Amino acid sequence: MxxxxxxxxDGRKSSSYCSTGVVIAFVALCxxxxxxxTSPSVVPERNEISQDGKVDVxxxxxxxxxxxxxxxxxxxxxxxxxxxxxxxxxxxDEGNSEVHDNQKxxxxxxxxxxxxxxxxxxxxxxGDKGAGSDETSNAQTDKGTGSDETSNAQTExxxxxxxxxxxxxxxxxxETQTETGGHAEPVxxxxxxxxxxxxxxKVDENQEQQSENSSDNKKDSSDSSQGANExxxxxAPAEILNETTTQNGSFSTQRAESKNEKEKHQxxxxxxxxxxxxxxxxxxxxxxxxYIPCLDNVQALKKLRSTRHYEHRERHCPEEAPTCLVAxxxxxxxxxxxxxxxxxxxxxxxxxxxxxxxxGHQNWVKVTGEYLTFPGGGTQFKxxxxxxxxxxxxxxxDIAWGKQSRVILDVGCGVASFGGYLFDKDVLTMSLAPxxxxxxxxxxxxxxxxxxxxxxxGTKRLPFPGNVFDAIHCxxxxxxxxxxxxxxxLELNRMLRxxxxxxxxxxxxxxxxxxxxxxWNAMTExxxxxxxxxxxxxxxxxxxxxxxxxxxxxxxxxxxxxxxxDPPLCKESDDPNAAWNVSLQACMHKIxxxxxxxxxxxxxxxxxxxxxxxxxxxxxxxxVYGKAAPEDFTSDYKHWKHVVTKSYLTGMGxxxxxxxxxxxxxxxxxxxxxxxxxxxxxxxxxxxxxxxxTLPIIYERGLFGMYHDWCESFSTYxxxxxxxxxxxxxxxxxxxxNLVAVMAEVDRILRPEGKLIVRDNVEIINEIEKxxxxxHWEIRLTYSKDAExxxxxxxxxWRPKEIETIASATA
Ligand SMILES: *[C@@H]1O[C@H](CO)[C@@H](O)[C@H](O)[C@H]1NC(C)=O
Ligand SMILES: *[C@@H]1O[C@H](CO)[C@@H](O)[C@H](O)[C@H]1NC(C)=O
Ligand SMILES: *[C@@H]1O[C@H](CO)[C@@H](O)[C@H](O)[C@H]1NC(C)=O
Ligand SMILES: *[C@@H]1O[C@H](CO)[C@@H](O)[C@H](O)[C@H]1NC(C)=O
Ligand SMILES: *[C@@H]1O[C@H](CO)[C@@H](O)[C@H](O)[C@H]1NC(C)=O
Ligand SMILES: *[C@@H]1O[C@H](CO)[C@@H](O)[C@H](O)[C@H]1NC(C)=O
Numbered sequence: 001m002x003x004x005x006x007x008x009x010d011g012r013k014s015s016s017y018c019s020t021g022v023v024i025a026f027v028a029l030c031x032x033x034x035x036x037x038t039s040p041s042v043v044p045e046r047n048e049i050s051q052d053g054k055v056d057v058x059x060x061x062x063x064x065x066x067x068x069x070x071x072x073x074x075x076x077x078x079x080x081x082x083x084x085x086x087x088x089x090x091x092x093d094e095g096n097s098e099v100h101d102n103q104k105x106x107x108x109x110x111x112x113x114x115x116x117x118x119x120x121x122x123x124x125x126x127g128d129k130g131a132g133s134d135e136t137s138n139a140q141t142d143k144g145t146g147s148d149e150t151s152n153a154q155t156e157x158x159x160x161x162x163x164x165x166x167x168x169x170x171x172x173x174x175e176t177q178t179e180t181g182g183h184a185e186p187v188x189x190x191x192x193x194x195x196x197x198x199x200x201x202k203v204d205e206n207q208e209q210q211s212e213n214s215s216d217n218k219k220d221s222s223d224s225s226q227g228a229n230e231x232x233x234x235x236a237p238a239e240i241l242n243e244t245t246t247q248n249g250s251f252s253t254q255r256a257e258s259k260n261e262k263e264k265h266q267x268x269x270x271x272x273x274x275x276x277x278x279x280x281x282x283x284x285x286x287x288x289x290x291y292i293p294c295l296d297n298v299q300a301l302k303k304l305r306s307t308r309h310y311e312h313r314e315r316h317c318p319e320e321a322p323t324c325l326v327a328x329x330x331x332x333x334x335x336x337x338x339x340x341x342x343x344x345x346x347x348x349x350x351x352x353x354x355x356x357x358x359x360g361h362q363n364w365v366k367v368t369g370e371y372l373t374f375p376g377g378g379t380q381f382k383x384x385x386x387x388x389x390x391x392x393x394x395x396x397x398d399i400a401w402g403k404q405s406r407v408i409l410d411v412g413c414g415v416a417s418f419g420g421y422l423f424d425k426d427v428l429t430m431s432l433a434p435x436x437x438x439x440x441x442x443x444x445x446x447x448x449x450x451x452x453x454x455x456x457x458g459t460k461r462l463p464f465p466g467n468v469f470d471a472i473h474c475x476x477x478x479x480x481x482x483x484x485x486x487x488x489x490l491e492l493n494r495m496l497r498x499x500x501x502x503x504x505x506x507x508x509x510x511x512x513x514x515x516x517x518x519x520w521n522a523m524t525e526x527x528x529x530x531x532x533x534x535x536x537x538x539x540x541x542x543x544x545x546x547x548x549x550x551x552x553x554x555x556x557x558x559x560x561x562x563x564x565x566d567p568p569l570c571k572e573s574d575d576p577n578a579a580w581n582v583s584l585q586a587c588m589h590k591i592x593x594x595x596x597x598x599x600x601x602x603x604x605x606x607x608x609x610x611x612x613x614x615x616x617x618x619x620x621x622x623x624v625y626g627k628a629a630p631e632d633f634t635s636d637y638k639h640w641k642h643v644v645t646k647s648y649l650t651g652m653g654x655x656x657x658x659x660x661x662x663x664x665x666x667x668x669x670x671x672x673x674x675x676x677x678x679x680x681x682x683x684x685x686x687x688x689x690x691x692x693x694t695l696p697i698i699y700e701r702g703l704f705g706m707y708h709d710w711c712e713s714f715s716t717y718x719x720x721x722x723x724x725x726x727x728x729x730x731x732x733x734x735x736x737x738n739l740v741a742v743m744a745e746v747d748r749i750l751r752p753e754g755k756l757i758v759r760d761n762v763e764i765i766n767e768i769e770k771x772x773x774x775x776h777w778e779i780r781l782t783y784s785k786d787a788e789x790x791x792x793x794x795x796x797x798w799r800p801k802e803i804e805t806i807a808s809a810t811a
Contacts, residue, residue, distance in 0.1 A: 250621035251692035254707045257578035278774040281804035283324035286811045291326045293713035295435045299808045313434035313456035317712045321741035324804040326718040326748045338449035338660040342420045344371040345447045352439045385421035395538035402426030405470040406606040406702040412477025416445035416452050446720035449660040454715045457488045463707040466494045466576025467599040468699035475505040482522035485586040498591045498599050502550040510546030531558035580689050580707050606702045614700040624692050640671030652792045659722040666729035670698035711737030719751045731764045743771045750795045758791040765789030
């Protein structure tokens, strides 16, 4: 079924060829230009650095290291091409580099055509601005445990792709070779093939002539210097940033910080390999195409003794991470592009049959033909999120959206319209809401291209460091802040930056019903004891709502002058950054006051804070790559800017206008995300629990992310990201968990036609490539040099036919 759809879409493509071709020609010309200008600067001495890190970094004088770092010209194929023509004949290593081009130009075209169609069809949304009701965005009201959805697994299971991968790819590469000059040698000429790939990516039949010419050109230049591969050392500069200090650097790991953490999923078995590689199956689970393994563990939920604290919305990962693939919903289409997606998405991509019935009378979402449309309202801002955003800033000018307040947390976010409209203000919003049965609001948010995760304020700390959010917002989120010693509000207090604001927009602020008054009084008492200053109560005459704005203190003065130690200050040993599987503590951490401590000053204003090393990173600290921390930070920034501009943006055939939701699966300083700043994307930076804990740095520079262990499933819906970036992730994971399960998780998270970029050692690259092929993904680029490699693959609509029933996830 999925295949059929895909082909149908394919058949529609028609008129975009011409313009695409022109673009390609232009790009090709530019490339030649870049190539000519930059060739002389290619520095071949990179192999000193040894991409596999075998070379001891210590042997290389720091100066050399940093120079190489800055000089590294080629993280990408183009650079390789440049270098190639440059006769860098001092390096003659061949044979390690290979490039496979299995690319089908038509796929790319399909993608574009589909997009065009969507754009053309846009309907005017005429949503009225009527009031929503309370149910809309409350995080904590859903008590349902029923499972209404039936599995769609079977319906989705027939895919195409009967051919074995091996056959296909062999055929492809053979073809490529012939086309580009009939090389028969087993070792492909990387330059040439890459050029071919590059051109193929955007060129259709009409442009064949041109692409051949440019291939020829490239071939000529590569032929002229025997060592086509010799320039490739420049391609793997990631390794310059060798992480030397995981164990004894200045940053401890989230794992170490979270004392309770245990090694969980050690499972190495069940490779499910047959002679041809891997045999994938579609998950037969109650949640069907919306399966989130750690949130849909029906069996574990049944065993819960209590759900009073929303334990049933917390993570309960299956003993063994699933290796099956999640079904596609019937009628799934390529998601609508941002920013149109902020207002409407395909109904069939998030088919919640109860939605229309249950929420039909509300205004935050409507079913409009094939679309779900979002009139831009929420329960708390029926006149639009933009108005509401201004309203809050009018309350406290200091909020200064996009300057002073850059990274905020939205609790109980509903469909995240608030976060969606804050993009207009250069504000990045981490939205969270618990998984709910009837309408998956977080799924809507992600489908709209707005960041969100499934999480609940329950019994565990949220997976964020302490003192990182510039502001925290909650609009009718219905979290019972005031009960149980204010435990949940104290969790917000942990995450809120000293001097940061809590924006509480809820009925107790402006309604006088007895229940509201009671809550208001309790909140007033609690926030006083917590030393939060009530800055203002702002009423909105238009929306007829009100917001109370509190501020977390900047010093410990108030704490010290309290009559009672209630809520208590946390023990000195309690690490505010420990947040992975750590139970909530009803206590407050002291405000850091040391000049060099994080949290003692507000960060620089955005966007300056993106590029400046935080003031609290001192030269005496050793960074992740072994240099002094600030230097390390700057190197990382330059490195990723280089890689992204030279390679990812232009060299991989990725249409970035179609990319919106991005995840860096193993982020260090957030350099990759920082390099994408000017694009219309947002990046979820994941700091893995056994990496140095650099997440506070990521927040300090105005980016966001969370802790995670990739041996488990991520708390997001299937098909929610357009691009995943895995820099030396899989090699580290392989020691602890089953890579097949990790790949199944990558498949789950990635939207069809979404891309995965992997940088890792060659064995891992080969293994991932093999798995990707067995998943019927398109291999867009593989490149390797010495022991390091780069891989870019694209997920397809393919789903296996076989079914695997996951006992833990079936009711
Ligand atoms: C970094 O270098 C060490 C040896 O100094 C090596 O063991 C390690 O694998 C290298 N790391 C990477 C990511 O290449
Ligand atoms: C490459 O080297 C050869 C011989 O060493 C020389 O003839 C040729 O001009 C060089 N090409 C470039 C682009 O430098
Ligand atoms: C491609 O090369 C052929 C001959 O090799 C030439 O006739 C044609 O004009 C070239 N096309 C372009 C676009 O350069
Ligand atoms: C890490 O510690 C080991 C021994 O404890 C030491 O030999 C090594 O130099 C340290 N590395 C760094 C980068 O500090
Ligand atoms: C899917 O799982 C359910 C519940 O265990 C089972 O009844 C059904 O037969 C399974 N379907 C397939 C195709 O295996
Ligand atoms: C979390 O920690 C508890 C012990 O505090 C442990 O029993 C549980 O298995 C852990 N869960 C996960 C997912 O790590």
